[in-house]
Amino acid sequence: MGKYQRMDKHKMALMNKRNVMNCIAEYGPINRAAIAKKVELSVPAIMEIAQELIQQGMVVSAKMPGKLSGKPLEQFSICGDHFRYVGVDVGRVTTRFALVGLDHGVLGKLKFPTIQVENESGFVDRICQGIHRVIDESGVDKATVAGVCVTMPGLIEHDTGWVIFSPNFGWKDIPLKQWIAQRLPYPVRVESANRAQVIYEISTHKGDQDRTVFCVGLGYGIGGGFYYKGQLYYGASGTSCEIGHMRVANHSDEPCSCGNTGCLEAEASGAALARKAQRAVREGRQTALRDMCEGDPDRITARWVFDAAEENDEFCRALIDQSARYIGSALATTINLLDPDKIYLCGGLLKNKGDFFQRILKYTVEMQMYQAGRKVEILTGSLDEWNVALGATRLFPYFGEDLND
């Protein structure tokens, strides 16, 4: 957006309409006076916009008792029936599909194991089959499906929908959006999983839409999403927030899927914990994992490491503490640089028993600069396995013409 971009009546009207729509989505059922107060417009202006939204099938009105008076008042709500969205979370282990209405009500869910077939084209076929299935099984009218958003981890160029680089899938320069759009009769968007995750968090915590929020996914890999001034943060080349590839161990040889060494993901992710534990068992280190794996170290997962640590296995406790320390170091850097209001930690690693989250907090505070980010809150985000898929369904603005903004 240019510095000298003109503000005119058309843009002003569009902004106001969008505000009314979003306000009804957030607070509905809500009456005209309450909307007018929230969006700082007059009641007649609200009524004009509301009539337009009702005609477009996005909003419904009904006489409902007012909260204070109990008298019947015209209340506006989002109409869930006219527009449906599909969100797809292509994870390293599982692919999830969610179908929702404009009111965010869930109409269908589907998941299956992510199988990496030899060519990417076959992979895309499987994703499209899943999309068709979740729509078919829900029984909704296909004509109401207004968009599909497919997410995966890695560097995604959001305006073109190209997968620039997805280390954990080994993909480089794949025109994913184009391939999916060719196979489907719906508008398609492709996004990074972490952007969908941060959108899920800010949509489900009241007030976060006005805040500066960084969201970190701690699972098989480690990624981030950043929400600032009411929008997702996109860098100059459409990448950004790659906290997983922050160098946290300056002299480490630990190889990362991205090609570097010493990255946070290589040192502290679920995949890293499993790899380090497997290696230790192969090298004959003293740990309960040796017996647990019954001679097959490849079976060891990050979950096993957490379980053994709970049983006071010293090696596993040290491994988890080291992981927490590296994550704390990366969060301290993020706070020093970005000074957000909130950081949400999400993902599978936080589902384990033990004090992993508290250890991360302790190290973050130790390593962040004195008084930098004084207001930051570090919180556990949603651990719902559907959060990325549901976040993806919220990546559609309510006005179709902005689909690719």
Add this chain to the structure above:
Amino acid sequence: MGKYQRMDKHKMALMNKRNVMNCIAEYGPINRAAIAKKVELSVPAIMEIAQELIQQGMVVSAKMPGKLSGKPLEQFSICGDHFRYVGVDVGRVTTRFALVGLDHGVLGKLKFPTIQVENESGFVDRICQGIHRVIDESGVDKATVAGVCVTMPGLIEHDTGWVIFSPNFGWKDIPLKQWIAQRLPYPVRVESANRAQVIYEISTHKGDQDRTVFCVGLGYGIGGGFYYKGQLYYGASGTSCEIGHMRVANHSDEPCSCGNTGCLEAEASGAALARKAQRAVREGRQTALRDMCEGDPDRITARWVFDAAEENDEFCRALIDQSARYIGSALATTINLLDPDKIYLCGGLLKNKGDFFQRILKYTVEMQMYQAGRKVEILTGSLDEWNVALGATRLFPYFGEDLND
């Protein structure tokens, strides 16, 4: 700013007026048709706004030959005479004062060594004396001084003008703006030096105002400033961009002025190079610095380290290479997280002979994630010793009511 903030005609008019003013400041002398094209407004609208600005004494018009036709055309320029600003750069070694007009023409300069007197109040007295002197010596009418902006390194809360923490000055919780405002008859702003630096860079490079720009100051200390979507980036608690306190050496005991260890500033700044070299000489390490300092290691500065490295002193070459590597690591992290269009490196460390800048570039590319920040350019910024003081004079918006925005 709330999500549902109303856009109305008054705000629209203010935005358009500011656009016209900024456009004349950037491109003047400029005629009405050219302004109209740049700010996307009609010629009559431009004429109305220009008349207002002329009446307020901010803009002057003159008949000047048009660039293409050579015919006399009414051209608009900023009037430098009615508003003057003082920018103050309180550095660790030198304090600099610059007085400029609204057209950015320099009307006076003054510098003196920064002496840390026992109490902060005496220190503030000295700053205010300098401000009075630079105005007096220039002979301008005091009534035209529309603002003073004082900058220093560290965590500055920009809305209150408190110095939250300035490690290199040892200051914590000082109401600097209030103390200065009590002593001066001018509107006062207090900012971080690195924010003034990035504003100087984006103002002096055409097109940068529309870009995402990170600026790093590499001198006695190390700090950063970030410019995004046409504005300075302020974090939730008014801090942010503390690249100097990013942990780059995860197992280092090197103490930082902030209280932590292993920070970029503790490992790679001018102060760090001097301290490491002094220690090495005291410990009897093999280096030409031993003879150069004639028995007094305390005399060794970062400049000496660069000079000896140019003479192929191995110890000094290794020290500089290590510094470049740490800076590269911090830049790689900044790119992975923020994916800016441009990074400017400024400050005294870059004034030395040798391939320091090239080494930094090499390590940055080595350590940044594959394909992250594909469009980022890393450039040498201004090495003018006045850039922070001049940047500070540009931290005043043209409309007084927004002074403390």
